[in-house]
Amino acid sequence: MFRALKYRNYRLFFMGQSISLIGTWMQQIAMSWLVYRLTDSVFLLGMVSFANQIPSFLLGPFAGVISDRFDRHRVLLLTQFLFLLEASTLATLVLTNTVTIPYILALGVFAGIVNAFDMSARQSFVVQLVEKREDMSNAIALNSSMFNMARLVGPSVAGGIIATVGEGMCFLANAISYLAVLTSLLLMRVPKMERQRQDTQVLKSLREGFTYAFGFAPIRDILLLIATLSLFGMPFTVLMPAFARDVLHGNASTLGLLMGASGVGALLGALYLASRKSVLGLARVIIFASVLFGIGLTAFAFTTTLFLAMVSIFVVGLGMILRMASSNTLIQTIVDEDKRGRVMSFYSMAFMGMAPIGSLLAGWLAERIGVSYTLLGCGIVCLLSIVPFVLSLPRSRQLVRPIYQRLGILPEIANGLQTASGLSSPPEGGKM
Structure with missing residues (x-):
């Protein structure tokens, strides 16, 4: 389950990110509670999320x-330092009682710009930290475990801190946490990758990446599935403060408990994926999730x-992380290395880019029909969104089969090494 941790660089990355992500989740909870406390507006909750993610x-x-x-590696050093500056500025504004919604929106846009470059580089960089390709899926699953362990700890801690000393200390803790990830990045010994010479025209590179990602059905289907989940499913996190206070009649601790419960489910899902030894069967996991x-x-x-x-x-x-992490693993497995960054940027667009639009729509809708009916509609749409993926799955399996054969995944199954999960398939199947 933890085989990717045998690599020194990945181990450093895992430890640094684990600390930093706890701070990130503390800031996210504190931000939601602060905005709702200052404005009593569900729409502005959505607007802040929109500014941060668009x-x-x-x-x-x-x-x-x-x-x-x-x-x-250098891109990540720069982006993490900029995140440190953003969190420090926010902590100063809140602790000095000078924070306003325009400041929050401006800092959100700044963090969103940095995050666009950070996510693409980070998603692609993980593969460089694992020397053996067969351990890549385990590394991605452990990343999800790390992310959701932080989501379990961060909101719970943040809820207690907000209730006792206020939101400002959460922002300060997040700023300090970035020192851990910067230290881990500086301690890495990353071998220089041989990069194919590419055309200097940016628009041509963009067009090439877009044609590759959306011209290959298996990648396109997964990206559309992620975009749908982010647009209609992820807004539940934005509406959580309103649900905790107005529906459950609770406080910041109630919000922390809800986010913590979600984190427990996601953590268990990520650990299950980390225990799997093959990517085969992940399409069925996506459907179930x-x-x-x-x-x-x-x-x-x-x-x-x-x-x-x-x-x-x-x-x-549980369902969210099984769907997201399985999709990430499948894409990372089948993508060409020289286009990995561009494809993962489209993944980031689908994951992070669609969420702000959904948050804005959900906030607007919740003020008109209520939080509960908005969440109900989101749940129904997410259920229906899997239908096109299921219908296109047989064709996608045929397209992926040659890639799996080239990577040696199918012979591994033929040797009977991957029967424990019950999701393995015969060598002639080539199932995702």
Whole structure:
């Protein structure tokens, strides 16, 4: 389950990111609570999320070109330092009681611009930290475990801190946490990658990456699936403060418990994926996870007690990470190395770029029909979104089969090494 940790660079990356992500989740919870406390507006909750994430949608393709052309290690050092500056500025404004919504929106846009370049470089950089390709899926799954362990710890800690000393200390803790990831990056010994010489025209590189990603059905189908989840599924996190306070009649600690329950579900899903030894069968995991997510979100929409809300959001978290991490693993497995940065930038666009549009729409809709009905609609759409993926799956399997044969994945199954999960398939199947 933890075989990717045997690589020194990945181990450093894992430790640094683990600390930093706890701070990130603390800031996210504190930000949501601060905005709702200052404004009592669900729409402004969506607007802040929109400002923070829309740059990923607009700049994603350009970030992919940068990731393919420049040293990803150096790009990450720069982006993490800029995140440190942003968090420090926000902490100063809140602790001195000078923070306003325009400041929050401006800093959100700045962080979103940095995040567009950070996500593309980080998603592509992980592959460089693992020497053996067969351990790549484990590294991606452990990344998801790390992310969701932080989501379990961060919101719970943030809820207690907000209730006792206020939101400012959460922002300060996040600023300090970036020192851990910067230290881990500086300690790495990353071998220089041989990069194919590429045309200097940025627009030509963008067009080449777009044609590759959306011209190859397996990658295109996964990207569309991720975009749908981000547009209609992810807004539940934006509406969580309103749900905790107005539906469950709770406080910041209630919000922390809900986010923590979601984190537990996501963590278990990520650990399951880390225990799998092959990418085969992940398409079926995606289908199951999509159904799980839709049902969980629909049930969560009409819960009125904290216990039932935590159970429902646990299911949502489980389904979400199984769908997202499985999709990430499949793309990383089949993409060509010289186009990895650009393809992962489209993944970032689908994941982070569509979410702000969904958040804005969900905030606007929730003020008109209520939080519960908005969440219900999101759950139903997420359930229906898996239908096109299921219909196109047989064709995608045929297209992926030659790639799996070239990578040696199918012979491994033929030797009977991957039967434990019950999701393996015969060598002639070539199933995703």
